[in-house]
Amino acid sequence: MRSVAVVGASLAGLGAARALRAQGFDGALTLVGAEPHPPYDRPPLSKAVLLGTAGPADLDLCDPADADLAAEWRLGVPATGLDRHRRSVLLADGTEVRADGVVVATGALPRRLPGPPLAGVHVLRTREDAAALRGALTSGPRVVVVGGGFIGAEAASACAALGLDTTVVEAAPLPLAGVLGAEMAAHCADLHAAAGVRLLCGTGVARLLGTGRVRAVELADGRRLPADTVVAGIGAVPAADWLAGSGVAVADGVVCDGGGRTSVPGVVAVGDVARWRTPGGSVRAEHWTAAVEQPAVAVRNLLAGATVAEYRRPPYFWSDQYGVRVQFAGRRAPGDTVRVVEGDPAQRSFAAVYERAGAAAAVLAVDRARAFTRLRRTLTA
Amino acid sequence: MIRTCHLDDLPPGAVLRVPADVPIAVFNVDGEVYAIDDTCTHQDASLSDGWVEGRLVECPLHEAAFDLRTGAPTCLPARRPVRTHAVTVHPDGRVEVHVGVPAPGSGAGVAAGAAERGA
Ligand SMILES: Cc1cc2nc3c(=O)[nH]c(=O)nc-3n(C[C@H](O)[C@H](O)[C@H](O)COP(=O)(O)OP(=O)(O)OC[C@H]3O[C@@H](n4cnc5c(N)ncnc54)[C@H](O)[C@@H]3O)c2cc1C
Ligand code: FES
Numbered sequence: 001m002r003s004v005a006v007v008g009a010s011l012a013g014l015g016a017a018r019a020l021r022a023q024g025f026d027g028a029l030t031l032v033g034a035e036p037h038p039p040y041d042r043p044p045l046s047k048a049v050l051l052g053t054a055g056p057a058d059l060d061l062c063d064p065a066d067a068d069l070a071a072e073w074r075l076g077v078p079a080t081g082l083d084r085h086r087r088s089v090l091l092a093d094g095t096e097v098r099a100d101g102v103v104v105a106t107g108a109l110p111r112r113l114p115g116p117p118l119a120g121v122h123v124l125r126t127r128e129d130a131a132a133l134r135g136a137l138t139s140g141p142r143v144v145v146v147g148g149g150f151i152g153a154e155a156a157s158a159c160a161a162l163g164l165d166t167t168v169v170e171a172a173p174l175p176l177a178g179v180l181g182a183e184m185a186a187h188c189a190d191l192h193a194a195a196g197v198r199l200l201c202g203t204g205v206a207r208l209l210g211t212g213r214v215r216a217v218e219l220a221d222g223r224r225l226p227a228d229t230v231v232a233g234i235g236a237v238p239a240a241d242w243l244a245g246s247g248v249a250v251a252d253g254v255v256c257d258g259g260g261r262t263s264v265p266g267v268v269a270v271g272d273v274a275r276w277r278t279p280g281g282s283v284r285a286e287h288w289t290a291a292v293e294q295p296a297v298a299v300r301n302l303l304a305g306a307t308v309a310e311y312r313r314p315p316y317f318w319s320d321q322y323g324v325r326v327q328f329a330g331r332r333a334p335g336d337t338v339r340v341v342e343g344d345p346a347q348r349s350f351a352a353v354y355e356r357a358g359a360a361a362a363v364l365a366v367d368r369a370r371a372f373t374r375l376r377r378t379l380t381a
Numbered sequence: 382m383i384r385t386c387h388l389d390d391l392p393p394g395a396v397l398r399v400p401a402d403v404p405i406a407v408f409n410v411d412g413e414v415y416a417i418d419d420t421c422t423h424q425d426a427s428l429s430d431g432w433v434e435g436r437l438v439e440c441p442l443h444e445a446a447f448d449l450r451t452g453a454p455t456c457l458p459a460r461r462p463v464r465t466h467a468v469t470v471h472p473d474g475r476v477e478v479h480v481g482v483p484a485p486g487s488g489a490g491v492a493a494g495a496a497e498r499g500a
Contacts, residue, residue: 044424063460289443292458318442320425325442369430369441377432 001100001266001303002027005089007079008105008239009033011041011288012271014061015295016103017069023299029071030097032089034078034106037127038062043288045130046151047320050158052134056127079106082246084264101302103295104243104254104262104269108236108286113146115207120214121230124151133231140228141165144217146205148175148189150319150326152233156197157321159231166197167225169217171204180328181338184352184364187345191322194348200225238273238284251275253284258310260298265305268298279312280331287317314362314379324348325369329376330362338364342371351375382481388414388474398429401480405466408433408449415449416466416478423459451487 004020006013009031017031033039040059048054074091081090082102089097110123122133133155137143141164145156148170159166168175177185192199203223208230209216217225238253249255249263253275260268260276271291275284285291290311297311316329336354343350343366351371354362360379365372384399391397391409399405404419406429417438419429426442433439437446437455445459452462465484469477 048425292443327441369427373430373432373439373441 003099004101004103005030005032005097005099006103006105007032007089008107009075010039010107011061012291012295013105014039015292016105016270016299017071019296019299021069023303025303029069030074030099031071032074032077032079032091032097035126036076040127046124046154049130050134050155051161079242082243082248084247100266102267103298104267104273105271106239106273108272109239110236111234113205113208113232118208118210118214119212120228121208123232124155136229137162137164142227143229143231144169144225144227145231145233147233148199149233153321154319155231155233156192157195160195160197168192168197168199169205169219170199170201173202180364181332183338188326191324195322240273257307259301259307260294261301261307268302270294270298276311285315287315289316324367327365327372330379332362336361343368384478384480386476388476391476396429398427399478405478405480407478410436410449414468414470414476416468417447417449417452418463421445421459422461422463
């Protein structure tokens with residue numbers, strides 16, 4: 001393999017570039033990124049950046065050693081297509097990058113609320129999104145966060161910390177129940193109320209009201225919530241449209257085997273855009289750690305031209321909200337029994353283990369990092 | 382500034398988080414006592430909650446590892462060393478942490494050299 005193009009210059013793309021060089025690839029390396037910025041870290045966007053305790057410089061992922069990557073950076077130019085017969089990545093400016101191997105690392109794009117665009121309605125994925133939202137929070141005291149998942153909860157937590165009147169709207173009966181199971185999700189839902197944030201569950205958003213600028217959120221049951229600012233935290237869709245017609249199979253993410261190889265030889269996919277086969281089924285991980293760890297595996301398989309390595313580590317993510325740190329690792333399934341093994345949910349500090357057939361399948365900790373660190377090691381791949 | 386603790390509270394394998402201007406993590410690894418800044422240099426996590434393996438502590442948030450002797454990170458995502466602090470263990474079990482005084486042999490925060498020696 002004499003040339004590789006990495007498409008998507010963020011966490012997973014940078015990791016792929018580093019892995020290529022670390023694994024001895026000495027051919028031409030090109031990184032293509034739609035954003036004008038060098039790679040930066042997203043988790044602080046909904047935490048320290050919203051709170052104003054971190055600025056853009058704190059997010060940089062590159063370090064001086066990355067000059068040794070000897071890569072050509074094509075930033076600010078999205079890829080628009082992949083021509084596998086000509087082995088070429090097509091770019092929006094009409095140019096193309098010829099490459100024997102391609103790493104797809106285009107991540108995901110935030111889902112937006114339906115309806116015409118209105119001022120005051122925000123998503124949270126990029127540096128610009130975070131800056132815009134932070135700026136908007138001074139424009140009025142009432143914030144409605146749509147979606148009670150991790151990003152929604154973190155945004156609500158930051159708004160509450162900034163003294164804003166905050167409401168979270170969640171369509172499901174309980175936020176995060178699918179991830180944590182109902183019992184543990186209920187403990188996390190309690191964090192909202194303890195911080196004075198209203199959590200409205202079981203009702204979706206019907207529409208946004210306002211002309212030009214949002215005025216209120218109308219729920220499916222007719223209730224109207226006045227809002228100066230609306231934050232949509234309703235998930236993200238894989239940024240895989242540019243692969244249409246390329247032969248690379250996409251089904252809610254780029255379909256990969258257990259080692260990141262796609263349906264097209266010489267093309268691998270990593271990070272939020274990728275759906276890997278795992279011991280827990282076919283999964284789009286959408287977590288920081290997967291985006292960090294998948295690239296070394298995928299690059300190995302890309303360079304080998306075969307799947308010689310698989311990624312089997314149990315998934316892990318964390319979330320900081322309302323002054324506590326939530327950490328979760330493993331694969332929970334319906335029917336697991338869950339047991340608090342340390343601490344007390346009422347004190348907002350506990351660790352719980354999900355068990356299946358007598359073995360630990362997953363572990364959850366709220367402000368119990370030391371216990372979590374130990375229990376995580378009892379999980380089997 | 383000197384902070385003290387006692388070996389009775391710090392048996393081998395144990396770790397203490399000692400409050401100071403910036404909190405300090407004090408580790409007892411097989412009878413050797415090490416003191417480093419408690420806060421990871423990557424983002425906000427407490428290294429006293431980390432996993433100790435040999436002379437390395439792994440951060441509980443994103444698994445950067447630091448050499449307890451030198452403070453140097455041995456892998457990403459951390460890039461900067463944590464400060465080390467000199468430790469005196471008295472015969473009566475009193476442990477003195479000399480806050481701000483680098484541990485002897487730590488390379489006084491010369492990250493690159495420390496990383497090599499610590500590896
Ligand atoms: C606000 C926020 C908070 C988060 N908090 C946490 C957390 O606390 N814990 C946790 O585990 N995870 C968290 N995550 C998830 C984590 O940040 C992601 O899993 C990670 O960023 C995925 O990295 P990636 O490189 O795969 O994708 P991305 O970071 O999405 O990067 C993809 C890049 O590809 C670019 N791109 C897209 N299309 C194209 C194209 N056609 N051509 C060229 N470039 C393209 C994009 O512009 C982007 O720069 C958070 C995410 C967000 C947004
Ligand atoms: S905070 Fe320690 S590795 Fe990230």
